[in-house]
Amino acid sequence: MITPARSPREPAPIPEHHPIPVSKHPESLFENNVTGDFLGLYSITNYDEYCADPLFDTHRDAAGFQKALSKPASFHLKDEKVHSRYYHGDGAGSSYGIDTNVVTYHSGHGDLSDPKGRYTPFLHHKGDCWAWSDRMVIGAKNCRYIFWSTCYSLRIGKDEKTGRQNTPPRTWGAANHGFRMIFGYQTYSNDHFRYGEKFVRYVRGGYSFSEAFLLASWVINPYQTPVAAACGSIGTETRNRLLNERKFSKARVRPTHWRWVALERHSEVRERNLQPPPIPLVGVLDPETTPSPAELALRFGLDPADLYRYGEHTTVADDRRRLSIGQDGDWILHLADLGDSAGRGGSCSDDRAQALAWAFLAEHDLDGEPLVLDQIAHITIDGADDADDADSKGADDPPAPLATLVQFRQVVNGLPVITPDAGALKVIIGQDETVVSVASSLRFLTRLSGSPVSGPPPAQLPDAEEALGRELGELLRAFALEGVVPAVTVVPDTTEVGYDIEDDHAVLAAYRLVKLDFPQGLTKSYWLRAVLFG
Template identity: 35%
Template sequence: MKIIYSKKGSKLPFEERSRSLREDQPYSGDYWGAFSLEWYARAFPLWNTHNDAQGWVDYATQFNPVNFWLKDWNVRAWAYYEDYDNWKDTYGMDAVNAVYHSGHGGIDAQGVFRTPMGRDWGDLGTTVYSDKMQLGNEQVNYIFWSTCYSCRISEGHTPIRTWGSANKGFRMLFGYESTSVDSPNYGKYFWEEWNKGKPLSTAFCDASWRIHQGQSPAVVACGSDKDEAKNRLYTEREFHWEHVSTDYWYWRWYTADDNTRDPNYTFPKDMMIAELQPVEVDEQYVRSVVDSCNIEMKLPGEVAATREGIFSLKEGDIRAAFGENGEFEVKMAKPNLSNTEQISLRKARSLADKAVKEYSLDKEVGLTFDRVRLEGEGGGTKDEREREGPYMTGTTVQFKQVINSLPVLTPGAGEVTVSVDNDGVVTGVHASTRFIDKLTDRPKNTIAPPLDEGFLCRPRAEDMAGCRELLKKEWEKMVALWKARGKAPEKYAAVPGFTEIGYDIQGNEAVLAARQVMEVDFGDGYHKLYWVVTPLLG
């Protein structure tokens, strides 16, 4: 099997557009558009939204030019409301088939979503509201809200309640039930997951889970009835041009179960770093994964891969995907989504433990149980007279790699997951573990000066109290940067369960580090999460 690496993406994400549709768009391509805000007229600044949108735009524009990418002060209310949301057949939320917005997001008790703007315009103010939008009556079919609280499904909220009046024909909306991390990687990771052969909704949710496993991504799809909406939600993989009925809505989301590993507060006996073995993904490696997972799959003569080395193989309902550093994911069976009686966590854990051994997922690596992810779904008619769910239809058991007796802390790395449906069928496995070449006391980026006595690797803290002090100092640096921008938040706190000591994977090295998640309350209902990381050897 020959792997052909391309500087361009391996797959075009759009269906072929008909001649009649092409003739309706004389001024611009109308494929893509994006908004991102780090500076606001009245809200606190963010750090990573431009890079977030950049990752989404970079892949998209390999195939078709973007209509627009408006940032900061150029993002104003006119682009979100009916009169100008397709201005000059080029600019605005309804001017393109797929649109991406990265920034702050909030929601009120009545389910109205809001997001702040970069500058005032006319008499529309500096905040836009979901109940004043009318989207999908011109171009847009896919709306990505890379913000907090943009697609809530709990505490009395539903996507219908928030977006029902705004939807005039769009097919799908992507957002968050919860607060989310201010990260530069959502857009980039979305396309990486999509290139593994996944439907749009799965790619979005899996990309989010790689960033933080305490946030809850959510996606909703629409159709004329339940079957159409649900099928679109779980299978739509390309961006389509035709608008759809909004009579029925169906949604899905990821959420973490309370059953999680206790955080690690202990140091290893020996203060070492780990040198990791590089992995060459070739025909031999692919065949070894296929064989170890006991799947029947004929390898093609050649396969197209992205510049990052991501590609997927498919045979019937079986899909195998491969990424950097030997990461792989195998979908073995379709989950039975019609069984809505949730499997017990005890049974799911037992099936996962068995699968780890059966498929050699712990070969040459140590693993420890980490957490459980639940996959929920629900739906209903637009008038909300009929409601489905919420149901939990999938359970994913996650294990973390252990290095030098400590867990890997890096989200999306050093992980093994096993997914099961409510029938007790193992539907898929995923592994991003790394083989260890050796443990060494010779660090790459820090060293004790010559003639100093003691180890080359020296701990910057002796206990958890010392680690918390280092994390506090790292956080104070971020707060100082806000102050330098003229405005610093005053309310923030560490998120329980996400402060611990372990190994952080950086390229082909795993270094001892402490990590925590901070939640910031910016006021006016706007929140964000931030990862804080500090090395423990110096």
Template identity: 30%
Template sequence: MALLDSLEAANPLRATAAAAADMYGFCSIETFASTSGLRYTHEDAQGFHDYVAQFTTPNFWFKDQNVTPWVWDKNYDNYQDQFGFDASCVSYHSGHGDMDRNTGVYRAPMGAAWNGADWIYSDAMRLGDNNARYLFFSTCLSLRVHDGMTPVKTWHGANGGFRMLFGFETESIDDPNYGKYFWEEWNKNKAFSKAWMDASWRIDRHQAPSVMACGATDVEARNRLDNERQFDRTAATPSFYTWRWFDPEPRGARRSPNAELPDRLAVARLHAPAPVERGALGERFGLSTRSASLDAHVSVGEDGFWEARLAHPAEPGADPGVRTVRLAAERAVERYGLADAVDLVFDEVRYEHVASAGTDGSGTEAQVREAVVTFRQVVNGIPVTSPGYGEVRVRVDSGGTVTSVSDTSRPVAELIERSRADAGPDLESADGVENAVDAAVRRRVRSVTGEANDAETVAGSAEVGYDLSGSYADVVASRTVRVDCGEGLVKRYRVQVPVTA
């Protein structure tokens, strides 16, 4: 984190903006009128709310049955100049979401009915002709970019002047941390779009966050997408759209998920997070040690995790090739000693893409912005599997240049052996562990839908590994599943079962 001169330095509202009124509005739904509920949407919105509430009081926060279609209705979305999704500069919604595979219309269920309806549809909205400039739809499928879908197709008709929209190409995990992590990433001197993308990947790398920006020209839209990091009340002219997203699938060969227990069952005691001296980190990567430069290029968290930005990505271009980016990343791991204190294994390569389109039909095909090469920490012969921990990520741009490195590994102090009997008779074998996860999945499905059904496993997500989120790392078995919530809606959940706890 940067050392701030004052609290106002952490305020995301542009200093030249008018008074702080009408800045933020929130909606979150866990109990729906006509479909299965969710567990963490209030916490999701809370994380975003609590950060911005330091600077100004939000206009509203509607929850559950108080979230009805009038909030998005173009005749009422700025009701009394205070309430509704177009009443605030920044509007945040967390709940269910879906998109019609043919028309590209986004739809979402509400907490209660209004005028006989309890769903909203993007083709009935008009957002931005009042106050809305930044729209966060923390729901599944709110910003699709594949299968013939584009932000222009879904959102241009609803755009009365908003500047950016944040969502997902895929189904998303029901998780409490999207809003909280967004501001943690933003405070690492990242643009809004990158903060949203990186926050979402801290939760689950099998989902694909996406962000769009618009402007009067393609250059303006691209600049907004890449660089905007302060909220601006100025309405956008939505003539051109640019969007970025992470690929939901890895490229090339990836590490095979581990299904086996370690030969020696043990709990790992972790070293306490060691202070990371930013100046030394800057010198390690050949960055200027001047404070202003380090603020722009090096961020360090209280947990000792860090990120160093080494170069601005080249202009998006053609696929540089998986072999090229992997070799560049492996050389960076060796050059900077990233495996000196921990064991690392190559995990996967995923691409971040960018594309653009004008409302006149012009545009560019998807281009590679960066490749993200992930190396995973290995403890006691098996990988770390807890999201956001035990990873070294190296970003490589379309020209093959390493642009940034981040490290969330935790060195191990000692392994404390456990006998197989300590795990219990049902967890002594890989088959027993898999059965335990199956049972946990059924319990989770029952908690969401009321029925103890099985759920589809997201490809590549089932694994046995270590959870590094505490002071001690336990062996766990985890799996991400797709839960059918009814009415054509699906939500993802990550299910984890402890083996050595």
């Protein structure tokens, strides 16, 4: 279903223009008593050939996380500087150890195919390729939050190869000496540089740590399954931490209870488009935030006089709602806590969630730009109840629905925007039918142009398959320079022709997701992107 563009409604009166004040003291994501040892970073791009195969974006991923947090890192160890002794035993609490800082972030390869059910991040050195989860010590000293930006780092459900039931405590219980939360993946993941940056963006938009991690992963690749887990001494404490924690704390926990959430794509509600438009055109986008921050605030019943700016973001909030607007026009409206919505019970079908999402967009005049319903995803929580130890009772129970994510795509020149992290509008509906949040990366289209940005229009459009084939060839050549020849699998239903947002233009492009299986038995996925007219 596509909503047509329509004449805008009579706008609400906007107060006289006044400069938005700049905050010199941004809200920290750390509790006030955390005054140092904020963050430690590990990232591995280049591996010894005996250990693993190369990656491209891990250093930028870790550095982007640190930059977005606006806190100094005690260290950022890269490639050959990363040793297993920093993860195991007494070395975990050393100057460069995994347990040295309140937050630890590791970006690289990872796997959970060990017969004993141990997870290992792959390291650089021959003879020192692995750090094993059952030998790690995390939380005995300082670390309370550990981010694994790696494949298969937080698996749930039955392992297809071994038949073993995976859970976070079964993989990470031995390592947990007091950490509060852990983040990772049930599946393989994209090699991408914006996971950490996007996570911080969503937390600053009002989401809890667990929601922010799930959504940051979704906007990079909705075909992977992120997982966030929390630990505590009793069930209610653990559930509250899982769904509501928004500040990094240095307080240790007694990890007798575990709860976890996951975000998994459930269905696509439209067919992938494989044909270019009858007349190829370039979309020219408004470089300013449209609607303006003041107009957006009024739409959601917030006072524009309370807007303030820090860095690239403009924010306004009251006791119930928080609106955060990015410099590139993206915005997040946080309306309710997912934990509160889940606590009220209820059951919301996918059809009902779609109807509620459409109604919300119409009520707040958000359906003026053409939109198409794109995908449905489910946020689920493990099957344990609050009194259970999820390791013993919740592990074999099916996950319970927590919320439904309804995603729309912007339409340009009759085709959807297919950029993974742009041109989308996401509405999260709780099981009690509450609209929990809305996140938009739509851009206002000012006009369509027959003149490509890059130069004269081509005599004819490139064939999408051939263009994607050339992009795959370039990717494989980059690996060949490192002496690596991965096996390629096209992820089903990911090939599409549509519009790609590039700065202030929407250009005609083709996208495809490929999974690369490396000779060392590891996996990563990559988006292929080929511009057809732009």
